[in-house]
Every structure is written in C-alpha cells, then in structure tokens.
Amino acid sequence: MSKTKVKSKEVKTKEVKETKKESTLYFFYTQGCAWCKKVMPIVEELNKDGHDILMLDLADSNNQGLQGELKQKYNAQCGTPWFIDAETGHQICGFREKDILEKWVNGEDIPAPPRPTGPMPKPPYHGASDEDENKWKEDYKKWSEDNSHMPNLQTAEQILDRPRPKSDPPRPPAPGSSEADIDTWGVQYGDWAKDNQHLPNLLPVEKMVERFKQRAANTPQGGPPNAQAQAPQPLTGATSAAGTNAVPKLSFDQRLTAIESKVDKILGALGV
Secondary structure, three states: OOOOOOOOOOOOOOOOOOOOOOOOEEEEEOOOOHHHHHHHHHHHHHHHOOOOEEEEEOOOHHHHHHHHHHHHHHOOOOOOOEEEEOOOOOEEEOOOOHHHHHHHHOOOOOOOOOOOOOOOOOOOOOOOOHHHHHHHHHHHHHHHHHOOOOOOOOOHHHHHHOOOOOOOOOOOOOOOOOHHHHHHHHHHHHHHHHHOOOOOOOOOHHHHHHHHHHHHHHOOOOOOOOHHHHOOOOOOOOOEOOEOOOOOOOOHHHHHHHHHHHHHHHHHHOOO
C-alpha cells in the first residue's frame, strides 16, 4: 500500500506593519501650577486607560514654541493647564474633572464655561446706609439681567447677608519688599483685621508677615520665583456671585505666592 503524501500548503500571512499615529492630544503644564498638579493624576489615569495625552512641560523651550504656534493657529488664550487637540483645535482651558476630559479625548468639543460680561458691582461696606444698599441693589439687578446666562447667580439679599468688610484692607507688600516695609504692612493689616473681626477665615497677621519675609528672602533679583507659574489662571477657586470652587493644596512656593493675594481673594469674593 502506497503511502499518500499530503503536501501541506504553507499559508503565508502578510505582516502589516502599522505605524502608530502620533498623538495630537496635548496637555501643557508648568511646574508651579497648582491646578496642573491637581489634574496630573487624572491625565495619568486616562493614559493608563489607553489614551495618549502628551504631557508637555513649558519649562522646555520647544514646548513653548509649540504652544505659541497652536495658540496662533486657533486664536487661543489660556495659561495652564491647557488641553488641546492639535488636529481639531478642540481645547479645554483650566482644570476639569475626568468625565469632561474623557469627552475631550474622545473628540468632543467642550464649550468653555460661561463668563460674566463684566465685574459684579462692588457690594456696600458693612454698616453702609440704606441709600447705599438700595443703590447697589439697582446696579446688581442690571448686572444680573445682563448676565442671566451665568449659572447659580445669587440674589442681592443673599450677597448682602454675607459678611462684608468695613473698609478695604491694605494692599499686600510687593515681592522683594524690605522687612521694614513688610512690618509696616503688618501693623496696618493688624489694625484693619481688628476692625473686621466679623469676617471669617482671616489669616493671623504674624503668620502672614513671616511668610512674606520668607518669600522676600527667597526672591531672586529680577522678579519673583516661578514667575511663569504666577500668570493668571482660568479656574482660581475664588468665590463669586455664581458660587464657589475649591482650591487644591499648593506647594511651598505656591503657598508663599498665594499669601500675597489671599486677602484680595477673600475680599474679592465679597466684591471689594
């Protein structure tokens, strides 16, 4: 009996070499940016989930150049954090939660948060006359009508029920001020704080003076430390007529920088 030889055909599979398309999802950040630090773990989670968001530190001059080109191309204005799809121009300026960033990486165009048409009228001081309060109510009513697109607007009565200062606080000392100037400011602020003890969350003057002096000692000539990170950012956590956003924990340098504007932020929330 003859053996039947079965010739097997070798099936050759074509190996398709797919070149991975370079990601066009960019996340620009700076080292001293508190909101960048807060969103960083979210970006890392999204990348672990299979997305490919390029994390670009603006300390690198090449990344600065790329950022400038994209801003010019899409007529964008944003500090950090800034997320942009270089192919579509879809972008997010500022901190957003994971669910919003997921929509962005999946190609959705995320609209910018609504912004007021102008600053809210400054509420009258604590103890102001009825005439001043009524005048402010009229101004606030007009402002509210012009900004009806803003969510969660408070009523005039709600704002007037909040603690209000009796006067404006002294301006914080500028970066690089001498210890004598800082001490002078400390005396002025202490007097103001005593007259405004009804305000919540006022920082102790001694601690503020100490930190101002620490920052002055660490400020190099030519400008404050981490000047790039001190540029104004889209979401700051300041309270407004439209509600409150929480401020993330800051690094040591950022805390020192934040002290300078802390009083202004508190009173800015009150419309001062």
